Amino acid sequence: MSGSLKSPVITMDTPLRYLKGVGERRAAQFERLGVDTVGALVRNIPRAYEDWSKLTAIPDAPFGEPCCIKAKAVEAPAEHRVRKGMTLYKFRASDGAAVMRVTLFNNKYAAAKVRAGEEYLFFGPVGGDFTHREMASPLIEPAEGGQRIRPIYRQTEGLSTRVIEGCVARALDALGAALDDDPLPAELRLRHGLCTRRFALENIHFPTSSETLAVARKRLVFEELLVLQLGLLRLKGRARSANAAVMAKDYSAEFYSLLPFSPTGAQRRAIADCLRDMQGDSPMSRLIQGDVGSGKTAVAAGVAYTAIRNGWQAALMAPTEILAEQHARSLSSLLAPGKIRVGLLTGSLPAAEKREVLARLADGEIDLLVGTHALLSEGVRFARLGLVVTDEQHRFGVGQRAELAAKGVNPHMLVMSATPIPRTLALIIYGDLDVSLLDELPPGRQPIETYAVRSDKRERAYNYVKKHIAEGRQAYIVCPLVEDEEGETDLASATEYAQKLAAGPFKGIALGLLHGRMKPAQKEQVMAAFARNELSILVSTTVIEVGVDVPNAVIMVIENAERFGLAQLHQLRGRVGRGKHKSTCILISDARNEEAVRRLKVMCSTNDGFKIADEDLKLRGPGDFFGSRQHGLPDLKIADLNGDMPLFLDAQAEARSLIAGDPELEHAEHLSLAQEVRRLFDQVTEQGLN
DSSP: OOSOOOOOOOOTTSBGGGSTTTHHHHHHHHHTTTOOBHHHHHTSOOSEEEEOSSBOOGGGOOBTSEEEEEEEESSOOEEEEEETTEEEEEEEEEOSSOEEEEEEESOHHHHHTOOTTOEEEEEEEEEEOSSOEEEESOEEEESTTTOSEEEEOOOBTTBOHHHHHHHHHHHHHHHGGGGGOOSSOHHHHHHHTOOOHHHHHHHHHSOSSHHHHHHHHHHHHHHHHHHHHHHHHHHHOOOOOOOSSOOOSOOHHHHHHHOSSOOOHHHHHHHHHHHHHHTSSSOOEEEEEEOTTSOHHHHHHHHHHHHHHTTOEEEEEOSSHHHHHHHHHHHHHHHGGGTOOEEEEOTTSOHHHHHHHHHHHHTTOOSEEEESGGGGSTTOOOSSEEEEEESSGGGSOHHHHHHHHTTSSSOEEEEEEOSOOOHHHHHHHTTTSEEEEEOOOOTTOOOOEEEEEOGGGHHHHHHHHHHHHHTTOEEEEEOSBSSOOTTOTTSOBHHHHHHHHHHTTTTTSOEEEEOTTSOHHHHHHHHHHHHTTSOSEEEEOGGGSSSOOOTTEEEEEETTGGGSOHHHHHHHHTTSSOSSSOOEEEEEOOOOOHHHHHHHHHHHHOOOHHHHHHHHHHHHOGGGSSOHHHHOOOOOSSOOTTTOHHHHHHHHHHHHHHHHHOTTOOSGGGHHHHHHHHHHHTTSOHHHHO
16 A cells, blocks of 8 residues: 555544644543543633733833733843752843843753844743842743733643643644534524634634633633533423322421421421422422521421322432431321321331331322332332432432432422532532522521641540530540551541540440441441430441431531541531530541641631532532532533523523423534533433433
């Protein structure tokens, strides 16, 4: 065979190695950045920009702030060997108004490019004093053609931001007419004041001004949020079918008479929201979002009460057996006077008991079935399922919620989350749900004082615990691990730690141990003993993170606190402060890592779960907020969930309108958009989208 191979036509889907100047080795480097196609390269948005377009005169240059100076090299760089391994290259540059000294450190390559009498752009912070200015290791470019806004990209070994910039420029050039294949129809762009894809991609990388950068960013943010919402609506949205379980009568007043307390205004509003939905034309799909201790379970009980009194069955799915058992106990006690029959189904239930529960459920003899993932089992059949409640929704995949709903005919759906979620993220994750916010705490709930201490203050913390135990109160001590694992021997093991505490600082004090590997009966026994105040201290792993309610427990000590995320620390702290006594949370950590220290400071500064959630989102970003397996969110490349709320709401409304008119995005003008939806969601794990 003779002649050379013809270069492939470059499209967005072309593997990056085929782009001129890339090849196999550089393509492998790009893969470390998650960039494997030409399309992925041009969608690899700069993380920041350097503005070389605005020039500053040397006398006016601000100290310590990056700026761009246009000046002539007065002389060629002179080499100065300072010591072995350190060479300085020094020269002077003048812009006609003043002279500036320039020093390059160990950069023979950059120094060799500077020639006396030639004009250059120098970018970097300016030092010196008011009588002279100097620049240390500035970026230097020939003045001709360099005066522009320059992109800064995420880098990896072998790929500098300038190399990436060059590859992006070649990619945009090679794509040619392919850039004109715009996934957003012209009418939609006109409606929302958006530029074309070509303009957006060219100006997000190489903006001609800050104005064109803003125009490009608006278009790309809108497109990303629109595609995200279209995907979620198609994946999660139930057909807005007729309401098969209309609630003929509102029994909330009757329910309130059963409560041993007066519900908050927020609880009453949430129940009213739900009942209004359940009496409407379509099945309810509502999220009850509230901070720790805001009373979500009482709301669920109130909604279930009306559903059951109207002749329907209800199901409540919780993420752990401890929480399911606690819900079953508390709901059974609360609803018994109303003759509501509550059943419990968990994976560890003995076979004979399980058969009995399933038979009673199928016969309609159980009104409210509480359980874990066991509710999803094939043998679970309801006589008339009208309401499905999922607690701690972020612990379940989207598919599990739908799977439980499939046990009935379009039952009403109520989702509860005790993990505060920033409003923007809630709107995305629960895009198919209406939201009710529980923004009031029940009367008597007190703020919890939180302190972060180093391990050398542990003894003082223990003495503080003993002081409160002597007054009749109780305490939790939480450890991250149950037993030592290879490489983790520096962390306190709950089992060993409990033994040390019982034999040492808390000798003579009743102390119990709770962890996830215990059998359910053992867990139940320990929790019951703690609830009865037969145990003064409960050493535990994070199995107590949600749901455990012992009002007499007033101190939460968390070992190795840096090992926990903000949301988890907030959940753990929420186990105290549930009674009339002042409560305290003590975070023990020797962490020096900047992010860990910031998390602990946030915990000490506020009890507001929504503020904590906002900080958590800032620290981790949406991709890690819950972990991809749980939230099913693709990574967002450009949209900022904290700052792009107006665009998000516009994109959400547009997505709903598009899906209403073209549910499968099959119309000719929507085919490219459907392709973008598939591409974005390819990166999400199957479990997150089922």
